Amino acid sequence: MAKTYKGKQILLETLAAEGVEYIFGNPGTTESPLLDALLDYPRFQYIVSLQEAVAVSMADAYAQASGKVAFCNLHVAPGLGNGLGSLYNAWEGRSPLVVTAGQQDTRMRLRDPLLSHDLVAMAAPLTKWSVQAERADELPLLLNRAFKIARETPSGPVFVSLPIDVMEQETALPALAPARLYAHAPPDPAGVDEAAALLLSAQSPLIVCGDGVARAGAQAQLVALAELLGAPVMGEVLPSRMNFPTTHPHYRDRMGGSDAAMIRQSLGNVDTVLLVGGEFFEEVWFAPGSPFPDNAVLIQIEAAPRLMAHNYPVNVGLLADPKLALAALHAAISRKADDRFRARSEAGRKKQLELKTADVERQAARAKQGWEKLPMGTARLMLEIKAALPGDAIIVQESITATPDLTRTVFFSRPDDFFGPRGGGIGQGLPSAIGVKLAHPGRPVVCLSGDGSSLYTIQALWSAAHHKIPVVFIILHNRVYRILKLNMNRYRKDFGVGGERPHPHMDLTDPEMDFVAIAQGFGVQAQRIERPEQVGPALKAALASGKPVLLDVMVDGTV
Numbered sequence: 001m002a003k004t005y006k007g008k009q010i011l012l013e014t015l016a017a018e019g020v021e022y023i024f025g026n027p028g029t030t031e032s033p034l035l036d037a038l039l040d041y042p043r044f045q046y047i048v049s050l051q052e053a054v055a056v057s058m059a060d061a062y063a064q065a066s067g068k069v070a071f072c073n074l075h076v077a078p079g080l081g082n083g084l085g086s087l088y089n090a091w092e093g094r095s096p097l098v099v100t101a102g103q104q105d106t107r108m109r110l111r112d113p114l115l116s117h118d119l120v121a122m123a124a125p126l127t128k129w130s131v132q133a134e135r136a137d138e139l140p141l142l143l144n145r146a147f148k149i150a151r152e153t154p155s156g157p158v159f160v161s162l163p164i165d166v167m168e169q170e171t172a173l174p175a176l177a178p179a180r181l182y183a184h185a186p187p188d189p190a191g192v193d194e195a196a197a198l199l200l201s202a203q204s205p206l207i208v209c210g211d212g213v214a215r216a217g218a219q220a221q222l223v224a225l226a227e228l229l230g231a232p233v234m235g236e237v238l239p240s241r242m243n244f245p246t247t248h249p250h251y252r253d254r255m256g257g258s259d260a261a262m263i264r265q266s267l268g269n270v271d272t273v274l275l276v277g278g279e280f281f282e283e284v285w286f287a288p289g290s291p292f293p294d295n296a297v298l299i300q301i302e303a304a305p306r307l308m309a310h311n312y313p314v315n316v317g318l319l320a321d322p323k324l325a326l327a328a329l330h331a332a333i334s335r336k337a338d339d340r341f342r343a344r345s346e347a348g349r350k351k352q353l354e355l356k357t358a359d360v361e362r363q364a365a366r367a368k369q370g371w372e373k374l375p376m377g378t379a380r381l382m383l384e385i386k387a388a389l390p391g392d393a394i395i396v397q398e399s400i401t402a403t404p405d406l407t408r409t410v411f412f413s414r415p416d417d418f419f420g421p422r423g424g425g426i427g428q429g430l431p432s433a434i435g436v437k438l439a440h441p442g443r444p445v446v447c448l449s450g451d452g453s454s455l456y457t458i459q460a461l462w463s464a465a466h467h468k469i470p471v472v473f474i475i476l477h478n479r480v481y482r483i484l485k486l487n488m489n490r491y492r493k494d495f496g497v498g499g500e501r502p503h504p505h506m507d508l509t510d511p512e513m514d515f516v517a518i519a520q521g522f523g524v525q526a527q528r529i530e531r532p533e534q535v536g537p538a539l540k541a542a543l544a545s546g547k548p549v550l551l552d553v554m555v556d557g558t559v
Contacts, residue, residue, distance in 0.1 A: 005174060007136040007167040008033040011100075012041045013175035014143040020071050021045060022438055024059040026052045028075025030102025030115075033167035047438070047467060050459035052079045054431040056086035056099065057457060061396070061419060061428070061435030063095040064240060069150045070435075074101040077117035080159075084126060085425045090157045091126045092279075092423030093211070093240050096150045097157040098143075099123070103132065105165045123159035132161035136169035144176040153183060154304035155215070184216075187301075187320035187328050195274075195299045195316045196332035200341055202272035202297070205229050205348075208255065210236040210278015211422070212303055212322055213243035214415035221326035222276065226250045228330055228337075230348020232355070234266070236278040240422035242412040243277070249349070249356040253407065258284035258490075263291035275300040277322045280311060282424075285490060301325045363408040375554040376532045378402035378476065382409035384535035385474070390444050390543065394419070396436050397448040398429030401482045402555075406448065416440065427456025433471045434464055444472075444543050451477045451508060451515070458518060464548035465523035472542040473524075473550045475515050478557030481506040485559040503559075519550035526550040 005013070011034065015023070023046045027035055038046060049055040052074045063070035074080050080101045090097050101123075104116040124130040129149045133139050142160065150158045199205060207229075213222055222244055226233050233244045235254040244251050256266030263281055267273065273296055280300075281291055290312065292298065298314040301322050308317045318325045337345075367379035382405045389395075389410065396419045397406060403420070412418045419436055421428045433447035454475055464471055485503045492501070519526035527538055529551055542549035 002172050004170040004172050007139050007169050008037040010136065010139040010171065010175050011143060012037055015071060016043065017175055017177045018069060018147050022047050022062065023071055023073055024049065024055045025073035026050065026055050026075060026079060028079060028102060030076055030104060030164045031073060033164060034073060047463060049463050052083035053086045053427060054457050054460045054463060056083040056090065057428050057431035058435040059097055060086060060090040060093065060095045061432035062439050063097050064093065065416060065419065065436045065439035069096040069098060069147050072097060072099045074099065076102060076104065076115040077119060077122065078115060080119055080122055086428070087126045087157055089423035089425050089428055094154050094156050096155040098146050098150050098160065099157055100160045100162050103161045103163040106134065106163045107165060119161040126157065127159045128156045130159040133163065133166050136166055136171040137173055139171065140173045140176045144178065147178060154306060184321040184324060187318040187325040191316055191318045192328045192332050195318060196329055196336060198272060198297050198299060198316060199229060199274065199333055200336055204270045205231040205272040205274065206267060206270040207231050207233045207274045207276065208236065208278065208280070209233060209243045209276045211239055211241050211243060212277020214241035216277065216303065216322040218323035218326055219243060219415055221323050221330065223248060225326050225330045227349065228333060228345060230345035232352055237282050238422065238424060240420050241415040242418040243415060245413045246407060247411040247413050249353040252355070255281065259287035260289055260291040261287035264289070264293060267293060269293065270296060272297040277302060279307065285494065359408065373556060375556045377556050378405040379409070380532050381535060381553060381555060382406050384532050385539060386410045388536040388539040389446065393444045393446055394436055394440060395446055395448065396429060396433040398426065398453045399448040399450050399476045400453065401486065402476055426453040429453055430460040430473060431457050433473065434460060434469050437469050437471050447471055447473045449473065449475055451475055451479065451513065452481045461519055461522040461524045461548070461550065469548060470546050471548050472539065475550065475552050476555045477515060477552050478555045479508045479512060480557040481508065482557050482559060515550060515552035524548045524550050526552060528552045530554045
């Protein structure tokens, strides 16, 4: 008699073949086949969340930090709906992620059973592929394809609906092993030569990089090319990784501004812009015109055709693996460089060192200016955090308006030293820190979150306590949606709303949240911090404890 497999066995055997270690989920009745089958598969660790947005954000961050396809399991239509905001962030961040949800028994489909809906249609706008398994015979190929599509460039989330009866059906078809695919394409040599010629003749080149650099493992190649050109490097508007070491003299910070005019101003008087692996650009506000200086030459390196020359035409586009393309550009420029180019690049390197020194001095002066202020300013807070951080620490941050003080104070050498919010939907910080810690169990992980942001997924604290995941959560407690007040000011300016007007419904007071009590209620140790000199000792003690700890830090919320 031929061996048969139930649908739930096909799912778990596929996960085993794909090297999955963690299942991030929020259990429900339609997930009973999976949860029951896990008793026979002790190799998997199920990371329980109390709400689906937490599960998706943990999986999203784990995928980015580990470089693996992460697996997440949700519950029917309301559960998938709860996770869609986090799925949007994973879509924007191009995280390789397979999200499943249990569906009601297909034999009741026409009777509209409780909690049922068209899950495939719900997930489709935010996924590369959205599908429902209709028979157990489909599962081996369907799941194999789901992981392949999530992984292949451009990577991103995939959704699979798993009806409860299909999970219990039997099939004679076994789970499939993943294929070994080699997809790192080299650049077209003709394009490399043309791009190299433009960079050789550039008087004032600039490099703008996005998260495609980290995904390709191309940071070293980007550093080498920047040094060869003597060019400054800027990060994209909302990167999730540090794609260029912020310690390097050539690093000039993230793109300034949230509209085309402000981006253009931050670029300065450059004549050639090399765009590498990013979303160019994601503005918040409308401003007329191009984000690039007039007559600037544009060169773009991108691994997937979807983003190549997507918003703006370019002079040369290299569709290739960024690591290979940057190395090829470096080699071509090195071969053809003359004395004039070498002198120009040497002057550029000296200029970048001077600018970097000025940047550091400017940030130190900003911190000193409000040194004794209470509640403390974020510039002072970041200095206190920096002094207490171990050298191998990872920062996961969703401290939205404090981000400039963080990235100008704490320096990050490698892409995995920093994880930030991608997509702009808030609530990622706390659960993301848990996902990052699972991907890097040997490194200390510190999460910085605004008080408003943290409240979207505060239940993540329970998951950290339940699974004993030692993350230090620092809440920047300013009692206000500060970013919304700043954006309200911008709206009033743009649309001519004059006069001195208050900011309605943006204060987190009356009553004020007690984050120490909230954390303790979820089983996490917590401490309130009001003075800057308390920050360092508290952070060091929290890291040494080997437990999840929350520090509720009172900071200035003035707009």
